[in-house]
Amino acid sequence: MIRVGLVMLQGARHAHISSLNEASEDLGLEIEIFEIRKLSHLISSNPDVIVLPGGESTTMRKTGQDKSSNLIPGIFEWIRENPSKAVMGTCAGAILLADPQDGKPPLIGAKVDRNAYGPQNESFQGIVHSTLLDREFPGIFIRAPKFLSSTDEVCATIGDEIVGVRNGRVIALTFHPELSLDKGFHKWLLESASSE
Ligand code: GLN
Secondary structure, eight states, rough: OOOEEEEOOOSSSSHHHHHHHHHHHHHHHEEEEEEEEEEHHHHHHOOOEEEEOOOOHHHHHHEEEEEEEETHHHHHHHHHHHHHHHEETTHHHHHHHHHHOOOOOEEEEEOEETTTTTSGGGGGEEEEEETTTTTEEEEEEEEOOOOEESEEEEEEEETTTEEEETTTTEEEEESSSSSOOOOOOHHHHHHHHHHH
């Protein structure tokens, strides 16, 4: 049984739940999903996988820093202390991993520029090439950030732009894999949590 912690700060959380369930069925790997609203939920559920959905990173930083939840920056520290966990941050979640703003090293080594493609109506779909999946992936970019450079492994690109960065079992994607029919990244996450 793979324990998956879904961070419930904002964004397409329910689409991630569907994607995780589909990926688990396809792979024949059983999962249990824990909704993480407070740091105490993270500690008590001790997940193997963490998903940090998109949303609005400024809002997520504010709500996550609420004294009653203590989720941010506690979650960043927990990921640093537990390097065997598989983590996926999508869009705003990727921004948080690359720029945790807690005075400690980022979880992903990449320079990120928020809203770099412009406002909501500049959102787009495009074919991502992923070395992680070793194939193309239909990427959905919603008011997406841009990775300007990376000191970690580039694991997804669109043209010559970096849209996915990997640091071991931590991946940060500037797009929304939970909104595509292709469950490749969710499968990768569950598979890497299930491998030693
Ligand atoms: N524009 C958002 C931000 O800067 C990210 C958008 C998203 O997660 N879809 O946080």
